[in-house]
Amino acid sequence: xxxxxxxxxxxxxxxxxxxxxxxxxxxxxxxxxxxxxxxxxxxxxxxxxxxxxxxxxxxxxxxxxxxxxxxxxxxxxxxxxxxxxxxxxxxxxxxxxxxxxxxxxxxxxxxxxxxxxxxxxxxxxxxxxxxxxxxxxxxxxxxxxxxxxxxxxxxxxxxxxxxxxxxxxxxxxxxxxxxxxxxxxxxxxxxxxxxxxxxxxxxxxxxxxxxxxxxxxxxxxxxxxxxxxxxxxxxxxxxxxxxxxxxxxxxxxxxxxxxxxxxxxxxxxxxxxxxxxxxxxxxxxxxxxxxxxxxxxxxxxxxxxxxxxxxxxxxxxxxxxxxxxxxxxxxxxxxxxxxxxxxxxxxxxxxxxxxxxxxxxxxxxxxxxxxxxxxxxxxxxxxxxxxxxxxxxxxxxxxxxxxxxxxxxxxxxxxxxxxxxxxxxxxxxxxxxxxxxxxxxxxxxxxxxxxxxxxxxxxxxxxxxxxxxxxxxxxxxxxxxxxxxxxxxxxxxxxxxxxxxxxxxxxxxxxxxxxxxxxxxxxxxxxxxxxxxxxxxxxxxxxxxxxxxxxxxxxxxxxxxxxxxxxxxxx
Numbered sequence: 001x002x003x004x005x006x007x008x009x010x011x012x013x014x015x016x017x018x019x020x021x022x023x024x025x026x027x028x029x030x031x032x033x034x035x036x037x038x039x040x041x042x043x044x045x046x047x048x049x050x051x052x053x054x055x056x057x058x059x060x061x062x063x064x065x066x067x068x069x070x071x072x073x074x075x076x077x078x079x080x081x082x083x084x085x086x087x088x089x090x091x092x093x094x095x096x097x098x099x100x101x102x103x104x105x106x107x108x109x110x111x112x113x114x115x116x117x118x119x120x121x122x123x124x125x126x127x128x129x130x131x132x133x134x135x136x137x138x139x140x141x142x143x144x145x146x147x148x149x150x151x152x153x154x155x156x157x158x159x160x161x162x163x164x165x166x167x168x169x170x171x172x173x174x175x176x177x178x179x180x181x182x183x184x185x186x187x188x189x190x191x192x193x194x195x196x197x198x199x200x201x202x203x204x205x206x207x208x209x210x211x212x213x214x215x216x217x218x219x220x221x222x223x224x225x226x227x228x229x230x231x232x233x234x235x236x237x238x239x240x241x242x243x244x245x246x247x248x249x250x251x252x253x254x255x256x257x258x259x260x261x262x263x264x265x266x267x268x269x270x271x272x273x274x275x276x277x278x279x280x281x282x283x284x285x286x287x288x289x290x291x292x293x294x295x296x297x298x299x300x301x302x303x304x305x306x307x308x309x310x311x312x313x314x315x316x317x318x319x320x321x322x323x324x325x326x327x328x329x330x331x332x333x334x335x336x337x338x339x340x341x342x343x344x345x346x347x348x349x350x351x352x353x354x355x356x357x358x359x360x361x362x363x364x365x366x367x368x369x370x371x372x373x374x375x376x377x378x379x380x381x382x383x384x385x386x387x388x389x390x391x392x393x394x395x396x397x398x399x400x401x402x403x404x405x406x407x408x409x410x411x412x413x414x415x416x417x418x419x420x421x422x423x424x425x426x427x428x429x430x431x432x433x434x435x436x437x438x439x440x441x442x443x444x445x446x447x448x449x450x451x452x453x454x455x456x457x458x459x460x461x462x463x464x465x466x467x468x469x470x471x472x473x474x475x476x477x478x479x480x481x482x483x484x485x486x487x488x489x490x491x492x493x494x495x496x497x498x499x500x501x502x503x504x505x506x507x508x509x510x511x512x513x514x515x516x517x518x519x520x521x522x523x524x525x526x527x528x529x530x531x532x533x534x535x536x537x538x539x540x541x542x543x544x545x546x547x548x549x550x551x552x553x554x555x556x557x558x559x560x561x562x563x564x565x566x567x568x569x570x571x
Contacts, residue, residue, distance in 0.1 A: 038091040040119075044072070045106040047115040053077065054117040054133065056104050058091045065091060067104075067119060067133055069140050080114075081140030083133055085154065090122055107161040110136040110143070110187045118161060121154075130159040132166075137190065145185060145192040147277045150305025157183075157277060166192060170277045179259050181249040181276040184231060194230045194279055202250035204228035209235050210248050210258045227289035232278060234286035239263050245292055249276070269294050284355065296333040296352040297326050303350055303357050307337055322371050322379030326352075329382075329391045336393045336408070338380045340371050345395060347380070347408050349415050361415025365395060367404045367429035372396045383407070385438050385468075386418065386461045396433055403443070405433030411466055420459055420468040424556040432456070436474045444553040455523050455532060455552045458504055470503040470555050478524045480506060488522050488531040496520075500565025502558050507548070509540055509566060521548050540568055 038058040045052045051072035058065045065085040070077040092103045106115040109132060116134040123129060131154050132143040144151035145166075158169040166185040171178060185192040196202070206222040223235030223246065231250040236243060245262040259276060262269065269283065269292055280302040284294050300323075307321045320340035327334055333352035338345050344366040350357040372379040378396055385392045390410040397404035406429045407418045419426035420442065432442035444455045459468035478484060480501035485508035486494065496510035504524040511517055519537040522529040535548050542563055549559055 040091050040104045042104045042106055042117055045115055047106060048113040052080075052106065052115050054104055054106070054119075056091055056119055065119075065121065067117070069117065069133065069135075081135065083140055083142055085119075085121075085131060085142070092120065092122060105161075107132075109161065109164055109166065109192075110134050111164070112136050116143075118159065120159070123156070127156065127171075128158045129154050129156050131155070132192070136187070143187070143192060144190070146194060146279045147183075148275075149280065149301035151191055152305070155277070162198065165195070165198060168277060170275065179249075179257060181257075181259055182231070182251050183277050194277075194282060197231045197250055197252065199252065202228060202231060202233070202256070204233060206235075209233055209256055210246055225290045227286050229286060230282060232282065232286065234283075234290055234292065236290040236292065245269065245290070269298065288355070293355060296335075296357070299352070299357055300326050300335050300350075303335060304337065307339060320371060324380045324382050324393055327382045327391055330389050334382075334391050336380055336382075338371060338395060343367075345371065345397070347393065347395060347415075349393070349408070349410075361410070363408050363415050363417055365406045365408070365417050365429055367397055367399075367406070370398050372398055383435055385409070385435070385440065386411075387438070387463070392418075394433065394435065397429075402431045403433055404429050404431060405440070405442075406430070407440070407468070418461070418466070418468060421465075421470060421555060421557065423553045426467060439471065439474050440468060441473075456504075457555065457558075470558050473504045473524050476527050477501075478506075478527050478529050482508070482510070484529055485510075485520065485522065488529045489520060489534070491534075492518070494518060494520070498566050500562045502561040502565065503555075505549075505554055505558055505562065507545060507562050507566060509537060519545065519548055521552065521554075523552075540566070542568055 040056040042054040052069065053072070054067055054069050056065055056067045063086075066082060067085065068082045069080045071080050072078075103120045105118055107118050109116045112135060114135045116132055116136075119131045119133060121129045121131075132145070133140060134143050135141075136143065142153035144153050145155050147155050147157075155168065160167045164186065168183045168185060170181050170183060182197070184195050184197050186195040204226065206226065209223055209226055211222050221237055221239070223237045225237070226233060226235035233248040233250070233256060235246045235248070238244065240263075242263050246258065247260045248256040249259050251257050269287060280294065280299060284299070287294055304323055322338050324334075324336040335350045335352075335357065336347055337350075338347045344364055347363045347365065348359055349361045349363075351360045381394045381396065383392045383394045385394075385407055386409050388409060388411070393408045395406040395408060408415060409418050411418060417428035419428050420430050422430050422442070423444075430442050431444075432440065434441035438460060440459045442457050442459060444457060458471050458473045460471040461467075462469045478501070480499055482496040482499055485496045485499050485506065493513045494508075494510045496508040498510070499506060499508040506522040506524070506529055508520045508522065509517075510520075517537045517540070519535055519540065520531050521533040523532050524530075532552060533548055535544065537544055545559065545563060545568065
């Protein structure tokens, strides 16, 4: 099973800079005692017969930015709205409050009677990001931009306003020698979408598009297939017996400029085009016209972008979205995304059909806890536990003193949480989750508290029962004998006359040197047994053995087999 995690730099930047709109209480920003607050003002702007002003405040000098829009009435300013940007960047430092036309300014982009405001921030590398604040929907809000992987309210690019258009300059990477692309955006249907550059329509023919240089200075070869849309062109041809793709960007008087070229046995676009903000739909359309496909890893980023704003009420800093990464199994690519609901988790599973991702199922798992969200992953992990054609996804969560675990699989043609035979009752979310091969270890804690007592039990998937059932621990079994049982008890000298062992559990019945009848419950640890409970047994019966094992949550089916093995019939 090939697993490829989605850790592209732009994905990380998108998630880090997820700009969320939220109401903000009245009152001035309070400065951090350790950092001087950053303040920016658009200055007074006359617009639509009124005077407006926007002020951006970053109380700590880093992190959350609050933008307040006010209108002048008489001699006072009256607040009209506020938005909050949960930003990983900083406001350009200007010292005292003052107008900074390059960092916060008014523009007429959405066509409403109130001004729009463009805010520019800087990331840790002093690279620009921008956001547009508008009242185009009534209340003041951040306007999304259809950029790269999805609709962003914080865009990692430089911006200039040209009439009603946004001119966005996007670099191709951290190397200053990498080409720069220019995208143009127009407002419509509540968002900014990429559009044709102003001026004459870019010519789209083989004579105008970039040609591919031939080896050894033998000239160049014009493309054999091409398509153009919204200032971008994708062309194809043959280079040294291999197909190639050429991605070009229209830059006005400079004409078409080469941005990226791909040569290989198949026409599969990698994630480089996404560095230039090309919306996925546009890239897929260009690719379809010339017989090229967008790699599923690239397209998966557009799926993830739909989840970037998910939040849990009251937990603003809680990371609640995790993904499995793209994996390939049985000639198909898969992706799963889990979203915390505060109490419970929704898991959406997507399959790749060759050109796009489609949702194949949604599963709700109920448990009390938080998704694991470590940078190296772990909240949602592909596994091979059921042996079915589709992958299994292991969900990991953290409670106050419990590690929660669940398995999502396509069982009988429908994605669902796979139950565990948990103490005789089918249970989807269980404690534990150590996976070894196709086995899963459950952690049993009868009191549900940190102090225990705890024990473990191993599970395997049963095709017949469509659930995980108890099984022997991985590795060699512990010997099921009176001699092995005798070695487990150090507090008494017991001669065992009966021992029965099932799925990592054992019960031995015997006699102490004082002729007292006793029973001992044992749990397998590696290849030996460990005594976990001992009781007097003047009469060896079913009820006595149930009390002996109840505190350790030994499954009833396991106990039944042990009882049969001991020859106990009643009592």
